[in-house]
Amino acid sequence: MEKASLTGGTAPEPVAAGLWAGARDVAPLVLGAAVYGLAFGVLAANSGIAVPDVGAMGALVFAGSSQIVAVERLAMGAGAGAAILAGLALNLRLLLMTASLRDVLAGRPWWQVALGVHMTTDENWAILQARRAAGQRAGYWYLVGGGLCLFLGWGISTMGGAWVSGTIPDPRSLGLDFAFTAAFIAVLRAMWRGRESLLPWLVSAGVVVVLTKAAGMDATWALILGGLCGAGLAGMRGDG
Amino acid sequence: MGETWTVILGLAAATFGVRLSGYLLGRSLPQRGPLARMLNALPGSLIAALVAYLLVSGGPREGAAALAAAGVAVVTRSLPLTILIGVGAIWLLRQSGWPG
Numbered sequence: 001m002e003k004a005s006l007t008g009g010t011a012p013e014p015v016a017a018g019l020w021a022g023a024r025d026v027a028p029l030v031l032g033a034a035v036y037g038l039a040f041g042v043l044a045a046n047s048g049i050a051v052p053d054v055g056a057m058g059a060l061v062f063a064g065s066s067q068i069v070a071v072e073r074l075a076m077g078a079g080a081g082a083a084i085l086a087g088l089a090l091n092l093r094l095l096l097m098t099a100s101l102r103d104v105l106a107g108r109p110w111w112q113v114a115l116g117v118h119m120t121t122d123e124n125w126a127i128l129q130a131r132r133a134a135g136q137r138a139g140y141w142y143l144v145g146g147g148l149c150l151f152l153g154w155g156i157s158t159m160g161g162a163w164v165s166g167t168i169p170d171p172r173s174l175g176l177d178f179a180f181t182a183a184f185i186a187v188l189r190a191m192w193r194g195r196e197s198l199l200p201w202l203v204s205a206g207v208v209v210v211l212t213k214a215a216g217m218d219a220t221w222a223l224i225l226g227g228l229c230g231a232g233l234a235g236m237r238g239d240g
Numbered sequence: 241m242g243e244t245w246t247v248i249l250g251l252a253a254a255t256f257g258v259r260l261s262g263y264l265l266g267r268s269l270p271q272r273g274p275l276a277r278m279l280n281a282l283p284g285s286l287i288a289a290l291v292a293y294l295l296v297s298g299g300p301r302e303g304a305a306a307l308a309a310a311g312v313a314v315v316t317r318s319l320p321l322t323i324l325i326g327v328g329a330i331w332l333l334r335q336s337g338w339p340g
Contacts, residue, residue: 032319035327041272065290070251080243084250091255093286095300096279098259099266106267123319145322175331181294182326184308188291188323189313191284204285205292213296223289235278235340239264 018141041161119147205228
């Protein structure tokens with residue numbers, strides 16, 4: 001980690017090697033993402049979205065969970081504005097992810113910053129942080145290599161799901177709807193930093209359960225409030 | 241059709257705006273202190289909140305399958321394997337008709 005921060009921005013990272021390492025390390029996660037990409041494609045097609053539009057959405061938005069939530073809201077007749085807001089709320093966490101990449105992105109030309117932030121997802125962001133925590137080198141091209149690999153996998157799987165949606169059974173009957181929950185559990189495991197994580201996470205989870213179940217608050221806002229409460233507790237404890 | 245493209249373009253612009261704002265915000269934030277610690281803890285807290293919400297929204301089958309997935313995640317730390325076991329478990333539970 002010390003090495004990475006000392007050399008950050010000065011010693012150039014080999015482009016091809018960085019791209020390859022990022023793509024290689026993220027590959028198992030791409031297979032996982034493809035499972036829920038497929039399920040999302042079926043959901044989108046069942047909501048009346050054409051295959052090319054599913055591809056365009058993946059390329060332009062490139063944030064899986066928000067696409068799922070937005071299409072679900074749209075299918076439930078919530079209207080475009082509410083669908084965008086629900087997806088946007090889920091994506092507010094990306095703000096904190098790209099904020100944490102400041103030393104990866106700083107000092108780059110504007111188009112590289114734009115590409116880098118668009119290619120930032122849970123998966124390649126998490127493996128970049130994990131690799132750096134292990135003291136190994138992971139820079140801008142590592143991020144982009146992983147992002148491009150996910151970009152391709154997401155596009156192919158979501159369009160594939162939309163394409164075959166008429167011919168395969170309802171994904172719920174196959175249990176595919178549960179892929180989202182399982183994936184988030186796995187991401188949570190990857191983010192576990194030991195005991196210090198426990199109390200903030202319990203607070204976060206508790207706030208969401210109380211706000212949605214007891215107070216009847218909309219999930220979109222309950223999730224943000226819960227996340228902020230948990231993180232706020234972690235920030236106020238002086239042990240970080 | 242029009243509504244679909246409104247959502248695609250609106251969500252795309254909003255999401256890119258969030259991603260770019262994060263980078264700009266990160267450049268101007270302190271490296272240490274309570275705010276930095278809060279930002280570090282926020283991703284995990286947000287995902288903990290989401291998992292909690294998904295669990296209380298589901299029934300006992302979803303809860304049991306989530307327990308199986310969590311066990312696999314803790315032991316293997318593998319995303320594909322966690323998804324595989326989670327989906328397999330919920331499929332089996334729904335096939336079996338448990339609990340009644």
